[in-house]
Amino acid sequence: MDLSATMELARSGRLYPSLILHGADEAERRAAALELGRCLLCDPSPSDRVRPCGSCRHCRRVGWGSAGADAFHPDFQVLERDLKTVTSVEATKAFLRGAQVTPFEAAGQVFVIASAETLSGEAANALLKLLEEPPGKTQRHFLLLAPSQFDLLPTLRSRSLAIFLGAGSRPGGDGVARAAAELGQALESYLGSRHAGELLAAATVLKGSAKWDDARSRAPWEHAATIALECAGGHADPAVRRALLALASDLLEAPRLRLRGIPPERILEGAVSRRLAGLALADAAP
Numbered sequence: 001m002d003l004s005a006t007m008e009l010a011r012s013g014r015l016y017p018s019l020i021l022h023g024a025d026e027a028e029r030r031a032a033a034l035e036l037g038r039c040l041l042c043d044p045s046p047s048d049r050v051r052p053c054g055s056c057r058h059c060r061r062v063g064w065g066s067a068g069a070d071a072f073h074p075d076f077q078v079l080e081r082d083l084k085t086v087t088s089v090e091a092t093k094a095f096l097r098g099a100q101v102t103p104f105e106a107a108g109q110v111f112v113i114a115s116a117e118t119l120s121g122e123a124a125n126a127l128l129k130l131l132e133e134p135p136g137k138t139q140r141h142f143l144l145l146a147p148s149q150f151d152l153l154p155t156l157r158s159r160s161l162a163i164f165l166g167a168g169s170r171p172g173g174d175g176v177a178r179a180a181a182e183l184g185q186a187l188e189s190y191l192g193s194r195h196a197g198e199l200l201a202a203a204t205v206l207k208g209s210a211k212w213d214d215a216r217s218r219a220p221w222e223h224a225a226t227i228a229l230e231c232a233g234g235h236a237d238p239a240v241r242r243a244l245l246a247l248a249s250d251l252l253e254a255p256r257l258r259l260r261g262i263p264p265e266r267i268l269e270g271a272v273s274r275r276l277a278g279l280a281l282a283d284a285a286p
């Protein structure tokens with residue numbers, strides 16, 4: 001699941017109550033939370049139907065609070081880490097009490113936990129309890145921001161939709177665009193020729209020059225997923241886009257297979273052929 005697909009779900013009112021925004025860097029995660037918050041609270045004028053409109057009284061005030069008095073919306077609340085390395089249970093419970101009341105101005109409420117990876121065990125359980133027994137019928141959304149979804153408790157992950165925002169800015173960012181273009185070319189050749197060798201070429205592009213030695217490292221998988229996401233973003237065909245997004249999501253799950261001792265090449269080839277080989281068949285159908 002990526003951010004633009006998530007925004008579509010938000011617009012249609014079908015978004016999951018709890019979302020994990022992970023990957024990228026902190027600034028990008030915060031920017032994504034603002035964008036999603038505006039999308040959820042926006043009340044556009046009839047001439048300006050796209051949410052977020054960016055100009056209504058809700059859009060203009062969704063912000064981090066600290067950025068000035070203008071950037072404050074009572075139905076968009078942010079919990080920051082209060083201790084050095086932990087978001088305490090006291091602060092979390094006080095924050096979640098905001099979800100016991102009806103919205104002040106908007107039709108729903110958005111609660112952002114800025115460093116969800118630092119939630120103490122008790123704090124995470126308080127949040128879980130609220131997700132399991134939501135008070136009243138108000139539309140509430142909880143946005144949990146974290147470097148990786150795997151930094152959160154499994155119980156919290158299983159109740160949330162994870163949205164990967166990309167591998168973040170690190171040296172070699174240009175390499176992603178180049179690799180995405182190469183992946184696109186390999187896929188085009190495959191769709192044209194249906195030679196399995198072209199799928200192997202696609203897997204090789206995903207493998208790239210990342211560091212695969214450490215089986216516990218998620219970084220190379222996040223890098224490969226970012227290449228697939230970038231390639232999906234540049235593709236016009238919705239079936240191909242969907243397949244690439246599914247591939248990206250498989251790659252993010254792949255560290256588990258790697259820990260079982262399966263070599264990265266095998267995992268990459270398996271994921272590529274599972275998600276992309278079928279495209280040629282659909283393409284070949286009359």
Ligand SMILES: [Zn+2]
Pocket residue numbers: 041042043044052053054055056057058059060
């Ligand atoms: Zn608006």
